Amino acid sequence: MRSPATKLAIGLLLSVLTKYTHATCKAIPGDPGWPSVQEWATFNASLDGVLLKPPPPGGVCHPGEPNYDPALCPNVTALWTTSFPFHEDDPISNAFNNWNNxxxxxxxxxxxxxEGYPIYVVNATKPEHVQKAINFARERNIRLNVKCSGHDYLGRSVAPNSLSIWVHNMHGIELHDSFVPQRGGKNRSCIPEGLDPFxxxxxxxxxxxxGDLYAAANTIGMAVPVTGGHDVCYGGYVTGAGHSILGARHGLAADLVLELTVVTPDGNxxxxxxxxxxxxxxxxxGGGGATFGVIVSFTLALYPDEPTDxxxxxxxxxxxxxVHFYDAAAYAFTQYPEIVDQGWAGYGFVQPSNSTVPGVGSQFYVDWFGLGRNATQLIELATPIANYINATWPNxxxxxxxxxxxxxFYDFWxxxxxxxxPVGVDIVIGSRLLDKxxxxxxxxxxxxxxxxxxxxQLTEYMVGGPGVHNKPPSLNAVCPAWRTAYSxxxxxxGWVPFQTAMETQQLSDLNVYVEALTELAxxxxxxxNEADPFQENYHEVFWGANYPRLLAIKKGVDPCDVFWCRACVGNEGWQEVGGQLCRV
Structure with missing residues (x-):
C-alpha cells in the first residue's frame, strides 16, 4: 500500500506530465506559463550568470533599439554579408536572414x-549549463533552440520565442594515439562496426x-573530413552525415564517430x-542535430593525411x-563515376551562360582531388572525355x-x-543524391x-567514392542513398528581402529544379544538411528506410517533445503558428 505522501507525489508528477505532455502550445512571453523576471533571474544564478538576453544584432542601425549605435552600424552592415564569423560570434544571429523572417x-x-529570434540564450561553456537549460525548458514548457555557428540551410539554429542553448563557446580538443570506447561497466567487446577502436x-x-579540428589533427600528420568553411561547427556537420573530399576515401564524417557524450531530453x-x-x-x-539531445563531446577516428594533387x-x-552544351556536359558527367571509383573526388559545376562574348561564362568543370596520387593518372582518365567531346562536336x-x-590536403584546405x-542573405537550396x-x-x-x-549553376559534389560505398547501410542513420551515390x-x-513576389517565384523555380533531379533519381x-527545407516527404527523402527506426528512438528518448526543429526527426506533431510552436 502506498503512503499518503507517496500518493501525493505521484499525483503531482502525473499532473505535471499531463500539463506539459498535452499543452496545446509552447509558452511564449505574455502567456501565464512564461517564467517571471524573478524566475529567469534565479535560473541565471544557477548558471553562474551565463544567461543572456541579447538584442537583434542588426539593432545597432535602428533608433529605439537597445543596442542602437550609429557609429557601429556601418561596420555591422559591411560584415553582415561578407563575414560568416560575425554571425557565428553573435549568440542569436544566423547566416541566412529568411530563417528569422x-x-x-x-x-x-x-x-x-x-520577433524572429530567441528571447534568452544560455551561453554554455560546460555540460552542466546545457543540462540546466534543458531541464528549465522542459519543466516550463518553453521552446528550446540549439545554436553553434548558425550556418544552417534548413534554419534549425534559430527559433522565435525560445530559450536557446549556444554551444559556440564550448571548447576542448584532445588527441589520442589510440582510443577504446567506454564499456559502461559491461565486460564485452566494444568495437564499432567498420572501425578499428585502437x-x-x-x-x-x-x-x-x-578549422579547430583539422589544425589540431595536422600537428600529428592526421586528417579529418571537413567542409569548405573553416568556421562551421563540426557537430551539426557530423550529425547530418558530413560529406567531404577526404571522406570519399575514408567515409562520411558520421561513419568515423567512435563515441559521443550527450545531454538527453530528460536532463541526463x-x-x-x-x-x-x-x-x-x-x-x-546521421539522424540530425537538435533532435535527440545536445551532443557536448565527440570522439572521431583519424587517418593519415596524404600528399594531394x-x-x-x-x-x-x-x-x-x-546548342550542344548540355549534351557535352551530360557526356562528361557519365564518365565521372569511373574517376571516382579510382579514388578521386571532386567539386564539379555546370555553368551555362547567355553571354554574347565567345568563351565567357559557359563551362562545365571539376576540381579533382587525388589523395596520395599522381596527377598523371587523372589526366589519363580525363583525356578520353575531352577527345570524345572534340570528336563529336568539332570546333x-x-x-x-x-x-x-x-x-x-590540409595544406590546400x-x-x-x-x-x-553567401551569408546575411535570403536563400534556400535543394539537392539530390545521384547514383550511377x-x-x-x-x-x-x-x-x-x-x-x-x-x-x-548546378553543383556536382563528386564525393561518394569507395570510402562511402563500402560501408553497410545499417551502420548508422545516414540516408542509405549515400551508399550508392556518386554525386x-x-x-x-535567393531573393531580395521583403520582395514577396520575387520570393514566391524563386521558391517555385527551386521546385522545378529539384523536381528534375528527383525524376532523374x-x-x-x-x-x-544541404537540402530543400520545404521538400515533400522530407522524412523519407532525408533518411529513407531508416526513418521508422529514427522516429521510434526519438519517441523513446523524448516522449514530451522537448526538442523540435523544422524538417527534423519526430516533428510531425507540431507546427509554427505566428511565432509560436503548437500541436497539430
Whole structure:
C-alpha cells in the first residue's frame, strides 16, 4: 500500500506530465506559463550568470533599439554579408536572414524587432549549463533552440520565442594515439562496426569548428573530413552525415564517430557508443542535430593525411550559344563515376551562360582531388572525355587542365577557405543524391538543362567514392542513398528581402529544379544538411528506410517533445503558428 505522501507525489508528477505532455502550445512571453523576471533571474544564478538576453544584432542601425549605435552600424552592415564569423560570434544571429523572417536587418530603411529570434540564450561553456537549460525548458514548457555557428540551410539554429542553448563557446580538443570506447561497466567487446577502436582519434567539444579540428589533427600528420568553411561547427556537420573530399576515401564524417557524450531530453548526461546507449549512438550519426539531445563531446577516428594533387579540368564552348552544351556536359558527367571509383573526388559545376562574348561564362568543370596520387593518372582518365567531346562536336569546345601539388590536403584546405558562400542573405537550396543509374540516364542532358538555374549553376559534389560505398547501410542513420551515390547535386535560389513576389517565384523555380533531379533519381534521397527545407516527404527523402527506426528512438528518448526543429526527426506533431510552436 502506498503512503499518503507517496500518493501525493505521484499525483503531482502525473499532473505535471499531463500539463506539459498535452499543452496545446509552447509558452511564449505574455502567456501565464512564461517564467517571471524573478524566475529567469534565479535560473541565471544557477548558471553562474551565463544567461543572456541579447538584442537583434542588426539593432545597432535602428533608433529605439537597445543596442542602437550609429557609429557601429556601418561596420555591422559591411560584415553582415561578407563575414560568416560575425554571425557565428553573435549568440542569436544566423547566416541566412529568411530563417528569422528578415526581422531586423542592419539597414535603416528596414523594420526591426526581435520577433524572429530567441528571447534568452544560455551561453554554455560546460555540460552542466546545457543540462540546466534543458531541464528549465522542459519543466516550463518553453521552446528550446540549439545554436553553434548558425550556418544552417534548413534554419534549425534559430527559433522565435525560445530559450536557446549556444554551444559556440564550448571548447576542448584532445588527441589520442589510440582510443577504446567506454564499456559502461559491461565486460564485452566494444568495437564499432567498420572501425578499428585502437586507431588514432580526436575528442572535441560542441563549439569546436572544422578549422579547430583539422589544425589540431595536422600537428600529428592526421586528417579529418571537413567542409569548405573553416568556421562551421563540426557537430551539426557530423550529425547530418558530413560529406567531404577526404571522406570519399575514408567515409562520411558520421561513419568515423567512435563515441559521443550527450545531454538527453530528460536532463541526463550519457555516453553513447557501440556498447551503451546503442540506439542513440546509431541515431545521432546521421539522424540530425537538435533532435535527440545536445551532443557536448565527440570522439572521431583519424587517418593519415596524404600528399594531394588538385587537377582543375574545364570544358567550355568556343562558339556563341552552343546548342550542344548540355549534351557535352551530360557526356562528361557519365564518365565521372569511373574517376571516382579510382579514388578521386571532386567539386564539379555546370555553368551555362547567355553571354554574347565567345568563351565567357559557359563551362562545365571539376576540381579533382587525388589523395596520395599522381596527377598523371587523372589526366589519363580525363583525356578520353575531352577527345570524345572534340570528336563529336568539332570546333565547338575548348579544353583546359591545370595541375597543382600540395604536401597534404590540409595544406590546400588551410590556404583555400570557402569565402564564396553567401551569408546575411535570403536563400534556400535543394539537392539530390545521384547514383550511377541516374547518371547513365540516356536523357541526362535534358534533366541537367531543367535542373540548372538560368545564369547560375548546378553543383556536382563528386564525393561518394569507395570510402562511402563500402560501408553497410545499417551502420548508422545516414540516408542509405549515400551508399550508392556518386554525386550530391545542389541548386539554390535567393531573393531580395521583403520582395514577396520575387520570393514566391524563386521558391517555385527551386521546385522545378529539384523536381528534375528527383525524376532523374526517384529511388535516391538527399543530404539533410544541404537540402530543400520545404521538400515533400522530407522524412523519407532525408533518411529513407531508416526513418521508422529514427522516429521510434526519438519517441523513446523524448516522449514530451522537448526538442523540435523544422524538417527534423519526430516533428510531425507540431507546427509554427505566428511565432509560436503548437500541436497539430
Amino acid at each position: 528578415d526581422s531586423c536587418l542592419p539597414y535603416p530603411q528596414a523594420p526591426c524587432s526581435g 586507431t588514432s582519434a580526436i575528442t572535441f567539444a560542441a563549439g569546436d569548428t572544422n 548526461i550519457v555516453i553513447a557508443n557501440s556498447c551503451q546507449n546503442r540506439d542513440l549512438f546509431w541515431a545521432l550519426r 588538385l587537377v582543375v579540368t574545364g570544358i567550355g564552348p568556343i562558339v556563341n550559344n552552343s 565547338e569546345f575548348g579544353v583546359e587542365a591545370s595541375v597543382f601539388n600540395f604536401p597534404s 588551410a590556404a583555400n577557405t570557402d569565402t564564396g558562400s 543509374t541516374a547518371i547513365d540516364n540516356p536523357n541526362l542532358a535534358s534533366y541537367l538543362q531543367r535542373a540548372v538555374i538560368p545564369g547560375g 550530391h547535386s545542389v541548386v539554390g535560389v 526517384p529511388d535516391m534521397g538527399a543530404y539533410v
